[in-house]
Amino acid sequence: MVVTMTYRLFKYDKLLFFHRKKYCNNGIVDFKFKRNNSTSSCEFNTEVTFSNGTHLTLSGGKYARLSNGCAVASLGDTSVMVTAVAKETTSVRSFIPLSVDYRQKAAAAGRIPTNFLRREIGMNEHEILTSRLVDRSLRPLFPQEGNFETQIVCNMLAVDGVNDPDVVSINGASTALSISDIPWNGPVGAVRVGMVDNELKINPTRKEMQQSMLNLIVTAAKSHSVVMLEGFANDIPPQELRKAIKQGVKECQAIILSIQNLREKYGKKKMEMNVTKSEDTDEILAHIQTITENDIRSILTNFEHDKLSRDNAISRLCSHITGRVKEKYPHMENEAITSLFYTIVKQIFRSLIFETNRRCDGRNLDELRKISCQVDLFKPLHGSALFQRGQTQVLCTVTLDSLESALKMDTVSMLISGVKEKNFFLHYEFPPYATHDIGRTGVIGRREMGHGALAEKGLRHVLPKNYPFTIRLTSEVLESNGSSSMASICGGSLALMDAGVPISSPVAGVAMGLVTQCNKENPTQIIDYKILTDILGMEDYLGDMDFKIAGGKTGFTALQADIKIPGLPLKIVMETIERAWRAKGSIIEIMDDVLREPRKGQNDKMPVVEDLEIPVHQRGKLLGVGGTNLKKLFIETGVQVYPKDDYMYTLFAPNKEALKEAKEIIETLLQKEREPTLEFGAVYTAKIVEIRETGVMVTLYSNMTPALLPNSQLDQRKVFHPSALGLEVGQELKVKYFGRDPVSGHIRISRKVLQDPVYVARTLS
Numbered sequence: 001m002v003v004t005m006t007y008r009l010f011k012y013d014k015l016l017f018f019h020r021k022k023y024c025n026n027g028i029v030d031f032k033f034k035r036n037n038s039t040s041s042c043e044f045n046t047e048v049t050f051s052n053g054t055h056l057t058l059s060g061g062k063y064a065r066l067s068n069g070c071a072v073a074s075l076g077d078t079s080v081m082v083t084a085v086a087k088e089t090t091s092v093r094s095f096i097p098l099s100v101d102y103r104q105k106a107a108a109a110g111r112i113p114t115n116f117l118r119r120e121i122g123m124n125e126h127e128i129l130t131s132r133l134v135d136r137s138l139r140p141l142f143p144q145e146g147n148f149e150t151q152i153v154c155n156m157l158a159v160d161g162v163n164d165p166d167v168v169s170i171n172g173a174s175t176a177l178s179i180s181d182i183p184w185n186g187p188v189g190a191v192r193v194g195m196v197d198n199e200l201k202i203n204p205t206r207k208e209m210q211q212s213m214l215n216l217i218v219t220a221a222k223s224h225s226v227v228m229l230e231g232f233a234n235d236i237p238p239q240e241l242r243k244a245i246k247q248g249v250k251e252c253q254a255i256i257l258s259i260q261n262l263r264e265k266y267g268k269k270k271m272e273m274n275v276t277k278s279e280d281t282d283e284i285l286a287h288i289q290t291i292t293e294n295d296i297r298s299i300l301t302n303f304e305h306d307k308l309s310r311d312n313a314i315s316r317l318c319s320h321i322t323g324r325v326k327e328k329y330p331h332m333e334n335e336a337i338t339s340l341f342y343t344i345v346k347q348i349f350r351s352l353i354f355e356t357n358r359r360c361d362g363r364n365l366d367e368l369r370k371i372s373c374q375v376d377l378f379k380p381l382h383g384s385a386l387f388q389r390g391q392t393q394v395l396c397t398v399t400l401d402s403l404e405s406a407l408k409m410d411t412v413s414m415l416i417s418g419v420k421e422k423n424f425f426l427h428y429e430f431p432p433y434a435t436h437d438i439g440r441t442g443v444i445g446r447r448e449m450g451h452g453a454l455a456e457k458g459l460r461h462v463l464p465k466n467y468p469f470t471i472r473l474t475s476e477v478l479e480s481n482g483s484s485s486m487a488s489i490c491g492g493s494l495a496l497m498d499a500g501v502p503i504s505s506p507v508a509g510v511a512m513g514l515v516t517q518c519n520k521e522n523p524t525q526i527i528d529y530k531i532l533t534d535i536l537g538m539e540d541y542l543g544d545m546d547f548k549i550a551g552g553k554t555g556f557t558a559l560q561a562d563i564k565i566p567g568l569p570l571k572i573v574m575e576t577i578e579r580a581w582r583a584k585g586s587i588i589e590i591m592d593d594v595l596r597e598p599r600k601g602q603n604d605k606m607p608v609v610e611d612l613e614i615p616v617h618q619r620g621k622l623l624g625v626g627g628t629n630l631k632k633l634f635i636e637t638g639v640q641v642y643p644k645d646d647y648m649y650t651l652f653a654p655n656k657e658a659l660k661e662a663k664e665i666i667e668t669l670l671q672k673e674r675e676p677t678l679e680f681g682a683v684y685t686a687k688i689v690e691i692r693e694t695g696v697m698v699t700l701y702s703n704m705t706p707a708l709l710p711n712s713q714l715d716q717r718k719v720f721h722p723s724a725l726g727l728e729v730g731q732e733l734k735v736k737y738f739g740r741d742p743v744s745g746h747i748r749i750s751r752k753v754l755q756d757p758v759y760v761a762r763t764l765s
Contacts, residue, residue, distance in 0.1 A: 069180025189255030218248030225567025383499025428452030509550030
């Protein structure tokens with residue numbers, strides 16, 4: 001790996017102006033001092049070369065200098081500008097006040113937006129998913145006690161259609177935060193890892209990704225620790241997945257080293273965090289622990305509790321303790337007391353796992369919750385399944401429709417991904433009643449969109465190629481106590497098999513958790529840890545990791561790791577993958593007892609597709625004027641007809657009966673007033689039925705569709721209008737038949753050849 005850097009430093013002084021060049025370790029530093037300007041800036045340019053020869057360029061100091069930090073990251077000709085702005089806040093929050101907005105601009109791709117206003121409006125799904133990707137790569141390294149509300153904006157400047165801007169955005173955000181004065185414990189680096197012909201590729205091009213078995217984004221921090229994982233694969237074995245993660249983490253170290261050098265030479269001094277803490281906070285915390293520890297332990301070790309009863313018991317205890325503490329410390333706010341109480345709950349919850357090797361619901365660390373499955377729930381549906389894992393319940397349904405119903409991609413997303421349309425998509429719904437809440441319904445947030453995208457990735461690669469239907473899979477979470485996205489994969493796999501979709505393997509998913517104990521003097525050093533299989537919701541938000549991983553019988557298909565501590569050692573990641581592999585196999589065995597393989601054959605409720613060849617000259621009869629016949633056919637039978645190629649039409653019917661009825665109607669349309677067979681080269685008597693500027697319309701038989709006898713074939717002389725020959729409607733003419741035009745299917749006839757003296761002489765003889 002090679003890192004080369006060039007710096008240009010501008011310093012402004014009111015009295016001095018001079019220019020001096022100085023050679024330093026890795027580049028050239030230019031110092032310029034100007035008068036009457038108090039603004040300071042620094043232009044820098046850093047290039048990182050990866051092991052496969054690709055280059056990542058990080059630059060800054062030129063744009064958006066009023067932000068806390070700004071950097072431009074480029075890979076190939078794809079460039080993203082990332083800005084970081086922070087404002088101090090005094091509000092008490094239970095989460096880090098960070099927001100990330102990724103925007104893809106049509107101008108960056110040389111396009112104009114296709115909406116009515118012809119400008120970028122709102123955020124599409126790809127932008128939201130990329131924003132989540134950047135957020136999850138940065139959030140673990142923000143100080144937990146941070147009181148700065150921070151916004152990261154990723155602005156796509158240029159896209160070359162070869163390199164994806166998502167990984168570029170992560171590296172740009174890491175650079176912008178590192179050189180800024182915003183408190184952050186970075187930097188991080190990110191790469192995309194592909195696998196083409198069993199060979200790992202770092203930051204592969206879009207064309208290479210089309211042949212890749214793996215699409216994995218790895219975000220890592222220093223000391224080869226993992227911060228975030230996101231990806232999908234085509235049944236990649238666990239040993240290959242581990243190898244790809246290791247290689248990705250290794251390649252990230254060059255980016256981290258480069259950003260660290262930038263921070264040392266150019267970075268601003270970090271702002272001090274004004275953490276408001278009462279003088280007697282430690283005393284109050286100790287007091288709360290003394291009066292609540294036994295009660296909290298009793299609640300967390302009562303294995304009869306379910307999600308609601310456990311949460312209610314802790315909530316009632318919190319309300320009771322708040323009143324008692326308020327009596328002794330009247331100056332304390334209720335929010336502060338509640339925050340301290342739940343700090344004690346988190347400490348006891350985590351310590352109990354280390355003390356007992358059991359969890360709050362009584363399970364062992366590697367034990368799955370009770371699983372039950374059902375399929376074929378509602379007869380009118382094409383496919384349905386109910387998947388229950390503990391108190392997480394998901395209802396999945398499959399709808400099969402014509403290829404015309406495929407999901408069309410917007411122009412910029414199509415240029416970035418290379419995908420024009422998708423004939424498989426998963427819609428994930430998380431209504432408020434799933435967690436015993438009250439809220440708005442029908443609103444799809446970033447969380448729902450991210451979970452649905454992950455479940456879709458987990459199932460996409462087991463679907464058959466060139467499937468003749470568009471597949472819409474819906475996943476509605478009816479109950480939730482952790483891992484609803486992985487339950488969607490399990491239920492979705494069963495629903496697809498219930499619909500008869502020939503998937504290559506059933507797919508199951510499981511969420512893995514982690515609880516760590518760290519060195520008090522060095523919080524980043526893990527001295528002990530426990531890996532949890534199939535985590536509850538409580539184990540998710542009180543733990544240190546949510547590692548979702550899914551796969552079939554022979555390999556993994558999707559993974560997503562949200563790590564809540566500043567980096568995870570590779571050893572723990574590899575052990576988690578191994579345990580997830582065993583858990584996934586156990587889940588598939590349970591699913592096999594309900595439905596082992598896709599259903600064979602067609603039933604009455606399933607749609608059918610059939611290709612129909614229509615002769616060129618009969619297509620007009622099939623379509624009707626303005627497509628009226630096809631519209632009427634759809635209204636009467638529900639059958640859609642659309643062209644497949646130059647010679648074939650495809651019929652999509654909701655069931656076999658509808659297809660049969662539609663074929664009868666089409667046959668009637670084509671055979672109605674069946675035309676006689678004409679002999680090539682034969683002479684026929686034609687009757688004029690219409691006079692046109694271009695010729696005359698004639699019929700050879702009374703039940704035939706009128707054919708055009710063009711002016712060029714009326715006479716040996718050049719004719720500009722049929723009236724020049726005195727032709728009238730109803731007049732009969734002798735014409736010769738020369739077959740049908742192979743493109744348009746129109747009849748080719750001529751009167752002129754019958755007037756040829758050679759032809760007349762041959763006929764008379």
